Amino acid sequence: MTDTITSAANPLAKRVKLLADRKHRRRQGAFVVEGLQPVWSAVEAGWEVETLLVAPGLLTHQAAVRMVEEQEQAGVAVARLGADLFQRLVDRDGPSGIAAVLRSRDGGLDSLDARPGSVFVALDRIANPGNLGTIIRTVDAVGGAGVILIGDTVDPYAPAAVKASMGSLFAVDVVHTPDASEFFTWAAERGVAVVATSGSADEDHWSAAYDPPLAFLLGSEREGLPEDLLARASRRVRIPMGGTVDSLNIGVAASIMLYEARRHAENR
Numbered sequence: 001m002t003d004t005i006t007s008a009a010n011p012l013a014k015r016v017k018l019l020a021d022r023k024h025r026r027r028q029g030a031f032v033v034e035g036l037q038p039v040w041s042a043v044e045a046g047w048e049v050e051t052l053l054v055a056p057g058l059l060t061h062q063a064a065v066r067m068v069e070e071q072e073q074a075g076v077a078v079a080r081l082g083a084d085l086f087q088r089l090v091d092r093d094g095p096s097g098i099a100a101v102l103r104s105r106d107g108g109l110d111s112l113d114a115r116p117g118s119v120f121v122a123l124d125r126i127a128n129p130g131n132l133g134t135i136i137r138t139v140d141a142v143g144g145a146g147v148i149l150i151g152d153t154v155d156p157y158a159p160a161a162v163k164a165s166m167g168s169l170f171a172v173d174v175v176h177t178p179d180a181s182e183f184f185t186w187a188a189e190r191g192v193a194v195v196a197t198s199g200s201a202d203e204d205h206w207s208a209a210y211d212p213p214l215a216f217l218l219g220s221e222r223e224g225l226p227e228d229l230l231a232r233a234s235r236r237v238r239i240p241m242g243g244t245v246d247s248l249n250i251g252v253a254a255s256i257m258l259y260e261a262r263r264h265a266e267n268r
Contacts, residue, residue, distance in 0.1 A: 006082040016089050022155050031157035034090040034099040041167030048103035051077045055086035058097025107175045114190040118145035120215040125151045133164025134251035140168035142262040149176040196233035203237045210261040
């Protein structure tokens with residue numbers, strides 16, 4: 001049994017704090033996930049675990065304790081932290097006592113498998129990590145094939161994105177392409193129809209028929225999709241709205257589109 005780490009000056013504690021910053025995550029190819037369900041999901045999905053961080057005084061879930069023991073026996077590094085230090089390092093109320101430093105994955109478009117029934121979500125310049133995590137979770141819920149990030153976009157390994165995904169980050173392929181043209185070329189080569197969302201589109205979402213493989217393309221929270229991307233899409237649809245609002249949260253919009261595609265698939 002290793003000594004319990006109690007000092008914030010410990011190199012591992014310092015590293016965990018640094019990994020809250022995007023530039024350090026990119027430089028080191030690693031990120032931190034906290035919480036029983038997300039850590040368990042990462043382990044079961046086969047993600048590379050650098051270090052399991054455990055606060056024995058906080059971790060009371062016996063199955064999780066056994067999982068940590070099994071991982072340690074398999075050669076995974078396990079660091080035991082004092083409860084006070086653990087609570088200072090993690091961004092969560094009522095921490096569960098378990099976290100992990102994981103190796104990030106940097107897959108590109110070619111790593112995605114576009115099959116006849118595949119449904120993707122493509123996000124152009126999304127900025128809010130919580131929205132991204134929510135969309136990843138919804139893609140997982142409907143059995144979607146992946147999330148494609150386009151251009152200057154939020155980091156899927158940002159703490160807020162990881163937290164909002166509730167472990168779905170480890171079940172859904174999330175890739176990045178710096179250029180929208182690469183996305184459209186990839187879609188055309190694989191027969192993936194691109195369905196763009198726009199409040200000014202002529203086609204009503206409720207009247208549309210969705211035949212996969214397809215990718216729902218949504219724009220940034222503030223600006224939506226630029227005209228050149230709308231013009232290149234296979235189709236453009238709008239989500240009907242009443243009341244005083246003229247737009248929806250991007251996570252809500254993606255959920256509406258995804259579940260309608262799921263309903264179409266089940267009714268075939």
